[in-house]
Amino acid sequence: MRKKCLTAESAESAEGAGVFLLFLRVLGELRGKKMKGMMMRKPPVLLSACLLVAGTALPAHADGERFDVRNPGYQSECAACHVAYPPQLLSAASWRAVMDGLPKHFGSDASLDPAAHAEILRYLEANAGRRDTTAAGKPQLRITETRWFVREHSEDLPRDVWKRPAVKSAANCAACHTAADKGDFSERTLRLPKGVQK
């Protein structure tokens, strides 16, 4: 049951979420529009429904910022070097642009054999976010430069937070989101490293 809560994050595209949506509709508590909120600030109704489904698994303040990143190819090829960034955080156009540039992937050679490349691209496209992630007419490649990311990280954080030794880079989600490797970006797992005050 818990899996349904995880996949509900990408409810518009993820497998299994249809059943979950149906369940919510039966509860008569959800209008389609609300699912567009996708990753942040879920309407409380979704959370409560999720809690209902999960039984006791989730704490009361879980906030729905959880993503299913359990794709074997994505994990073994991409997550070897960095956190398995949730596919929902970039649009399909951005993911295509990222995957087109793997031989020079942010300064590293991350090239893949054609089979792995096709499989991972399919996974990313199928689970991509609906938000437009373009800047100046071009697909953005860095999640950390998207309007959504900048907005989410603008409150109360020191300006140099990304440069702190314990953080190193804005791409290092796990410095603060301690369960980022599992796709869990909930408040419950958020711990600012020593020396970084909110």
Added chain:
Amino acid sequence: MRIFAGLFLLALASTAVFAQTPADFLAGYSQEAKQANPGHGEPSAQRGQRFFTALHGQEWSCASCHTRNPAAAGKHAVTGKLIEPLAPAANAARFSRTAKVEKWFKRNCNDVLGRTCTAQEKGDVLAYLLTLK
């Protein structure tokens, strides 16, 4: 029965093809290096260690991520992501699958040298890694 025996033999044969040991890789690189240059001797752990820790005209060395002690865990130079130990004595999964080994040599040699590594260089590095306990 015959079918089972056949399947068993097939399984044995496929294990022989896919499950490789670091020694198999070392022998393969050594042979390849000799073919490329008949005067070439055996892989050298000392040469491998120097190669591993030296810069090769780019920003990173092998040790930038794998550290100067590849029997311990390393850290990705950019993302900080944990990298499991590279020395086979510390991590049995290393040098056990051709596709994986060649994929990482291709990517990482390109990052560290701006080109592919020669069979001699791969053999030297592996000889060095095999001296670590």
